[in-house]
Amino acid sequence: MITAQLQSAAAIEGAPDPELVRIRDLVYEVAGIFHPDNKLRLLLDRCGRRMKELKANTLHEYIECLTVKPIGQKELIALLNEITIGETCFFRNQPQLDALGQIVVPKIIEAKAMLPVRRLRIWSAGCSTGEEPYTLSMLLMEEADTCLKDWIVEIVATDLNEHSLAHAKMAVYGSRSTRNLPPLYRQKYFVPIGDQLQVQPAARSATNFSRANLSDHDSTAFTKGWDIIFCCNVLIYFDLASKRRVIQSFYRDLLPHGYLFLGHSESLYGVSDDFRLVHFPGTTAYVKGEHAQVGRQ
Amino acid sequence: MTTAAARKESLLNRLDGMRQIPTIPAVLSPLLRYLEQPVEQVDVHKVADLIAQDKSLAAQCLQMANSPLFGRWQKVESVRGAIIGLGIHRVSDIAMSCSVLNMLPGKNGGIDPSVFWEHSLGCALVCRRFARKINFTDPGKAYLAGLLHDLGIIVNLWALPQEFRGAYEVAREEGIPLHEAEQKVLGFAHCDSGRLLAESWELSPELVEVVAHHHAPQQSLNHTALVSLVELSDLLCRMTGLNYGYVEKRQVNLLEEPGFAALAQQCPSLKDFDWARLTFELDSYMDEVLQHFKVWQWVSS
Numbered sequence: 357m358i359t360a361q362l363q364s365a366a367a368i369e370g371a372p373d374p375e376l377v378r379i380r381d382l383v384y385e386v387a388g389i390f391h392p393d394n395k396l397r398l399l400l401d402r403c404g405r406r407m408k409e410l411k412a413n414t415l416h417e418y419i420e421c422l423t424v425k426p427i428g429q430k431e432l433i434a435l436l437n438e439i440t441i442g443e444t445c446f447f448r449n450q451p452q453l454d455a456l457g458q459i460v461v462p463k464i465i466e467a468k469a470m471l472p473v474r475r476l477r478i479w480s481a482g483c484s485t486g487e488e489p490y491t492l493s494m495l496l497m498e499e500a501d502t503c504l505k506d507w508i509v510e511i512v513a514t515d516l517n518e519h520s521l522a523h524a525k526m527a528v529y530g531s532r533s534t535r536n537l538p539p540l541y542r543q544k545y546f547v548p549i550g551d552q553l554q555v556q557p558a559a560r561s562a563t564n565f566s567r568a569n570l571s572d573h574d575s576t577a578f579t580k581g582w583d584i585i586f587c588c589n590v591l592i593y594f595d596l597a598s599k600r601r602v603i604q605s606f607y608r609d610l611l612p613h614g615y616l617f618l619g620h621s622e623s624l625y626g627v628s629d630d631f632r633l634v635h636f637p638g639t640t641a642y643v644k645g646e647h648a649q650v651g652r653q
Numbered sequence: 654m655t656t657a658a659a660r661k662e663s664l665l666n667r668l669d670g671m672r673q674i675p676t677i678p679a680v681l682s683p684l685l686r687y688l689e690q691p692v693e694q695v696d697v698h699k700v701a702d703l704i705a706q707d708k709s710l711a712a713q714c715l716q717m718a719n720s721p722l723f724g725r726w727q728k729v730e731s732v733r734g735a736i737i738g739l740g741i742h743r744v745s746d747i748a749m750s751c752s753v754l755n756m757l758p759g760k761n762g763g764i765d766p767s768v769f770w771e772h773s774l775g776c777a778l779v780c781r782r783f784a785r786k787i788n789f790t791d792p793g794k795a796y797l798a799g800l801l802h803d804l805g806i807i808v809n810l811w812a813l814p815q816e817f818r819g820a821y822e823v824a825r826e827e828g829i830p831l832h833e834a835e836q837k838v839l840g841f842a843h844c845d846s847g848r849l850l851a852e853s854w855e856l857s858p859e860l861v862e863v864v865a866h867h868h869a870p871q872q873s874l875n876h877t878a879l880v881s882l883v884e885l886s887d888l889l890c891r892m893t894g895l896n897y898g899y900v901e902k903r904q905v906n907l908l909e910e911p912g913f914a915a916l917a918q919q920c921p922s923l924k925d926f927d928w929a930r931l932t933f934e935l936d937s938y939m940d941e942v943l944q945h946f947k948v949w950q951w952v953s954s
Contacts, residue, residue: 394937623929637900
């Protein structure tokens with residue numbers, strides 16, 4: 357039955373299954389992560405795994421599992437875990453990294469050119485096992501002799517989970533994490549350990565890991581004056597009130613020209629009116645809106 | 654002679670090769686005019702007859718209507734059957750997008766003209782979706798405006814292939830908007846050459862304004878909202894995979910674009926619009942556009 361429904365939903369060209377669309381819209385509304393029509397098969401596959409687990413036979417039944425209290429919230433988190441599974445890897449979102457290197461960093465350099473201390477500060481909030489902050493470190497180390505010459509680059513990575521942080525500090529990764537790694541970076545910034553790869557000490561020492569709970573502002577109070585914050589696929593697990601609190605603290609802790617990058621197809625719509633959505637080639641980010649800033653003073 | 658008239662004449666002289674451009678596809682003009690009237694007055698038979706006048710276009714429409722792209726399970730045998738199965742607007746969309754594709758020259762030294770068509774069809778889909786979301790008066794017109802907004806590129810490809818290629822290379826190397834590169838290299842942009850073609854084809858005044866002002870909607874006199882809608886949709890497409898085959902290396906804030914304020918005046922819901930969701934939705938249009946092009950290639954081969 358499940359298979360039949362999955363097949364029929366997947367076979368329809370141009371007319372997605374309305375129940376799948378309902379789940380897509382629910383996930384977007386609650387978690388802020390969107391599946392366009394051409395990615396609905398992926399969502400269907402993720403729902404299929406959860407349906408097997410729950411022995412739900414149809415998408416209609418599964419919608420009930422997602423919406424009926426008290427299990428709805430728990431099930432939504434289980435579905436989000438399925439959706440983001442395997443997301444963590446080096447060079448996960450190339451358009452985002454291109455935007456960072458080719459547009460955002462040069463803009464920040466320009467904005468801070470007249471300051472006596474040339475310092476670029478980046479926070480990877482919810483860094484999981486460290487692939488994201490190491491990617492940023494390596495990317496910016498590549499610019500150390502060119503546009504970031506004489507600049508101090510500071511990358512701070514935080515996560516709530518101590519096991520993830522321990523993994524991040526060990527910096528040893530298997531093939532799944534390194535699947536997108538460009539050969540140049542593999543050669544320059546990694547050493548093989550058996551069939552795994554370890555990040556070289558230079559990139560490791562450029563990245564500082566610590567434990568922090570994003571929804572507890574006291575534990576992130578040390579984090580101020582950021583040029584860029586990365587917070588990918590983390591906010592999706594928070595309820596609206598916590599999300600708003602975290603976003604407000606990001607807003608406060610960013611410098612006036614600061615940028616906030618979220619995960620692929622992740623949105624702040626309905627969460628914050630302060631940040632402004634900006635477009636880069638193939639990706640988006642949020643900037644601290646000038647109007648909002650004036651309004652806050 | 655006024656400055657504007659002098660500029661037009663000098664442009665016309667430069668675009669002497671415009672004579673080489675295929676004339677407006679026989680079907681397009683009457684079809685466009687016929688579809689201007691209110692939907693309830695549009696007659697299926699009349700639309701079918703119009704499309705059937707161009708036999709090769711009618712054949713393309715039929716084969717496309719029968720392709721998996723349009724999800725048909727039952728084979729249609731005539732344009733009329735296609736209209737009954739898919740609806741007047743779907744078949745008209747197919748006819749018009751094929752007409753624009755048929756106008757493109759072949760590959761010319763480094764540029765594959767199909768990228769411009771892909772951008773135009775993508776822009777048409779985004780315009781229609783965007784129009785529906787913000788309760789714009791006529792989503793069908795928005796689609797058409799998106800499809801035809803870059804007519805000037807067709808003019809440039811035919812009339813000044815080498816110089817246009819130079820402009821395209823500058824745009825690609827510097828990662829700047831194509832119209833800025835055209836201005837640098839050619840001294841005019843596709844909006845100017847497109848306007849000449851749109852006027853000579855006697856397109857409706859609003860389509861002429863879209864073609865002429867989609868990079869500067871503040872210059873539009875009577876149809877600012879439609880021109881602005883196209884400006885914003887065009888920009889969204891250029892910042893995604895529905896670009897002209899190269900990446901514009903810049904940061905865009907749609908709320909600061911001239912079209913935003915103009916469109917918000919007519920569509921108040923724009924002030925609280927979910928731009929992120931529309932942007933993510935674009936992802937699936939890329940697939941649709943590429944499939945459409947593949948089917949057209951197969952049909953035309």
